[in-house]
Amino acid sequence: MIAPVVIGVLIFFMIPTFWSIYLSFTDGPDYVTYELVGLQNYIDMLSPDSEVWRELLNTCYYAFVQVALSLVVSVLLANALNANIRCRGLFRVIYFLPSVTMAAAVGMVWRQLLNSQYGIVNQFLGLFGIKGPVWLTDPNFMMLGVIIVGVWSSAGYNMIILLAGLKNISKSYYEAAEIDGAGSFQKFKSVTVPLLSPVLFFVTITSVMNGFKMFDLIYTLAGSGATVDKFMQYYRTMVYGIYEKGFLYHRLGAASAESVFLLVIILILTLIQFKLQDKWVHYE
Amino acid sequence: MKKLLVLVLALMMALGSTAFAAVELEFNYWSSEQEDGINAVIDAFNASQDEIHVTATIVPWDQFWEKLSVGLPAGSAPDVFTINALNVVDYAKNGYLLDISDLFESGAVDLSKFPQSAIDTHTIDGKLWAVPKDYDNIAVFYNKSMFDAAGIEYPTNDWTWDEFIEIAKQLTDADNNVYGVALAPKGQQLVYDYIAGNGGQLFDEEGNCVVNSPENVEALTKIAEAFLSGDVTPSVEALVEIDANTRFQSGMVAMTFDGSWYTAEYVECWGDDLGIVALPVMKEHKTTSHSLGWAASATTEHPEEVKTFLTYLGSQEAGELLSTVVIPAYEGTDTMWSDNYTAYGADVFTLAAAEDWTVPLPAASHNAAEVFDTFDNYMSEICSSGEVESNLAALQDEINALIAE
Numbered sequence: 032m033i034a035p036v037v038i039g040v041l042i043f044f045m046i047p048t049f050w051s052i053y054l055s056f057t058d059g060p061d062y063v064t065y066e067l068v069g070l071q072n073y074i075d076m077l078s079p080d081s082e083v084w085r086e087l088l089n090t091c092y093y094a095f096v097q098v099a100l101s102l103v104v105s106v107l108l109a110n111a112l113n114a115n116i117r118c119r120g121l122f123r124v125i126y127f128l129p130s131v132t133m134a135a136a137v138g139m140v141w142r143q144l145l146n147s148q149y150g151i152v153n154q155f156l157g158l159f160g161i162k163g164p165v166w167l168t169d170p171n172f173m174m175l176g177v178i179i180v181g182v183w184s185s186a187g188y189n190m191i192i193l194l195a196g197l198k199n200i201s202k203s204y205y206e207a208a209e210i211d212g213a214g215s216f217q218k219f220k221s222v223t224v225p226l227l228s229p230v231l232f233f234v235t236i237t238s239v240m241n242g243f244k245m246f247d248l249i250y251t252l253a254g255s256g257a258t259v260d261k262f263m264q265y266y267r268t269m270v271y272g273i274y275e276k277g278f279l280y281h282r283l284g285a286a287s288a289e290s291v292f293l294l295v296i297i298l299i300l301t302l303i304q305f306k307l308q309d310k311w312v313h314y315e
Numbered sequence: 316m317k318k319l320l321v322l323v324l325a326l327m328m329a330l331g332s333t334a335f336a337a338v339e340l341e342f343n344y345w346s347s348e349q350e351d352g353i354n355a356v357i358d359a360f361n362a363s364q365d366e367i368h369v370t371a372t373i374v375p376w377d378q379f380w381e382k383l384s385v386g387l388p389a390g391s392a393p394d395v396f397t398i399n400a401l402n403v404v405d406y407a408k409n410g411y412l413l414d415i416s417d418l419f420e421s422g423a424v425d426l427s428k429f430p431q432s433a434i435d436t437h438t439i440d441g442k443l444w445a446v447p448k449d450y451d452n453i454a455v456f457y458n459k460s461m462f463d464a465a466g467i468e469y470p471t472n473d474w475t476w477d478e479f480i481e482i483a484k485q486l487t488d489a490d491n492n493v494y495g496v497a498l499a500p501k502g503q504q505l506v507y508d509y510i511a512g513n514g515g516q517l518f519d520e521e522g523n524c525v526v527n528s529p530e531n532v533e534a535l536t537k538i539a540e541a542f543l544s545g546d547v548t549p550s551v552e553a554l555v556e557i558d559a560n561t562r563f564q565s566g567m568v569a570m571t572f573d574g575s576w577y578t579a580e581y582v583e584c585w586g587d588d589l590g591i592v593a594l595p596v597m598k599e600h601k602t603t604s605h606s607l608g609w610a611a612s613a614t615t616e617h618p619e620e621v622k623t624f625l626t627y628l629g630s631q632e633a634g635e636l637l638s639t640v641v642i643p644a645y646e647g648t649d650t651m652w653s654d655n656y657t658a659y660g661a662d663v664f665t666l667a668a669a670e671d672w673t674v675p676l677p678a679a680s681h682n683a684a685e686v687f688d689t690f691d692n693y694m695s696e697i698c699s700s701g702e703v704e705s706n707l708a709a710l711q712d713e714i715n716a717l718i719a720e
Contacts, residue, residue, distance in 0.1 A: 063388030168552040260692040
């Protein structure tokens with residue numbers, strides 16, 4: 032019965048994973064001719080002046096800030112849309128829409144929205160007398176722009192999962208808390224968050240993984256103009272670096288080594304999160 | 316009734332079997348905007364004989380090179396495909412391209428009918444690896460209505476760089492975000508042209524990068540000055556937000572340096588307000604000319620049929636059919652293309668080829684795509700910082716390291 036799943040996982044996940052581990056020990060001029068070079072790709076990648084450190088920094092910046100913001104926003108949204116408000120279904124759909132929009136379209140539209148002179152983001156900031164930054168080329172704000180778009184496009188999806196979690200919290204807990212005189216913040220802190228923590232844990236783990244695999248928004252937001260190093264160095268995440276090496280410059284060995292590195296990082300982070308869950312995740 | 320059915324079936328089988336007897340060739344290209352012209356060529360070839368049937372498929376640019384890079388060494392590549400200057404080098408050196416030199420030696424494809432820069436583009440280690448398909452080069456597109464409004468005369472082909480800068484300044488209204496020109500800090504559309512136009516080189520005869528020369532420092536200093544003066548072109552940063560192409564099409568700049576491949580698009584946008592003129596001269600007229608070629612896979616199962624097809628692609632008839640969509644390389648058919656746009660001055664592109672103003676797009680002898688991108692990386696740096704010499708020295712080292720790899 033499980034054969035189709037096993038075969039699917041084998042063909043699309045396990046074999047490619049081990050194949051790219053093998054490829055990370057090779058080097059060659061194209062995709063088919065290559066020879067074993069031992070650890071050379073790893074030595075190059077991990078040398079102090081390697082580009083990978085900058086990419087790792089960008090990736091961490093994006094992943095941690097985006098995940099933190101996205102979690103806060105989606106918990107608040109889920110709470111708001113769990114309450115009995117009018118047009119609840121409509122709002123849920125609206126907030127979920129970004130998750131089903133193609134990243135390519137999201138990037139194109141946000142490039143316009145973030146334009147420093149004509150974009151509505153800066154016009155909105157202007158209403159409050161704030162002179163908005165040049166989101167797409169100012170080194171201090173480039174990744175922040177990507178993070179904003181990332182939060183915008185991922186919050187809805189997290190919200191739906193959290194909503195399902197909220198639905199599972201029995202009303203009797205809230206009633207009991209009310210009898211004990213708890214206010215709405217107290218209820219949120221002492222009932223909602225602990226009982227939601229297994230779902231939050233799931234959302235955190237998948238969000239961190241997705242954050243570390245960031246590629247599509249960078250690819251589309253950078254557009255055609257920003258792909259020169261002068262700007263790309265502030266955007267380039269590890270997966271973007273892998274894409275550049277592997278598919279633009281045909282350095283399959285170096286690209287594979289970097290993806291193994293990324294795999295190890297995500298693995299370690301996930302292990303740490305599993306260790307930490309005893310401290311805050313509350314299973315009923 | 317049954318008899319009729321049998322007869323029809325038999326006829327169909329007969330027809331079917333003759334169709335199957337034809338050798339099937341697969342042809343891939345990426346330029347979807349040339350679809351009409353390329354289909355016309357393929358249809359005409361298929362109709363001209365019944366031994367070979369070619370099927371053309373458009374593969375988008377991003378996947379095109381991925382597909383070839385896997386397919387060529389593995390032997391699963393299409394039989395015939397279009398190729399550019401940046402990829403022909405490594406493919407030819409690795410032995411992935413079909414040796415078609417006998418076509419040129421026997422005169423089946425008459426090389427005297429093709430421009431030298433197109434031939435040079437696809438000549439690697441003394442051998443020509445592709446039948447030249449088309450050529451392009453760079454010129455200045457300008458918006459006549461903006462010149463009229465400012466009371467400035469339209470430029471002519473003999474204008475100099477200094478005159479150009481002067482005109483651009485007069486057309487600039489930086490407060491309203493209107494500039495005289497949008498220069499893209501890139502090799503092909505700007506820097507290669509003036510490296511050659513100022514008597515410099517990117518690569519020497521042995522293929523070593525020699526970009527750090529006094530001539531090139533001089534040319535790039537002038538270019539960087541244009542960027543840093545603030546009243547000629549939008550800055551490098553501003554061009555990332557809104558690129559030169561968009562600025563020209565929306566009337567935010569009066570001029571832009573661009574390739575002949577944009578002619579149809581700009582004509583559609585500006586109609587009679589569009590003018591095209593040669594690049595302003597620094598020391599001598601030079602313009603970067605790139606050329607695509609028709610190449611074949613070394614592992615094709617039908618080399619003879621492929622050569623027959625390539626011979627047709629190198630014919631005058633194929634050039635004529637292509638002239639609706641691109642400047643064909645075949646002598647005399649290029650002006651058929653520019654005749655469509657003479658009113659706008661597009662004959663400057665064919666004039667540049669005829670007058671020998673063209674230099675082939677410089678392609679490194681190894682890792683060409685990465686060298687091309689590295690060059691553009693440094694141009695953004697130079698045009699925004701104005702530090703020419705240190706950047707050219709670093710660029711030269713980096714490119715030479717990539718070539719030597």
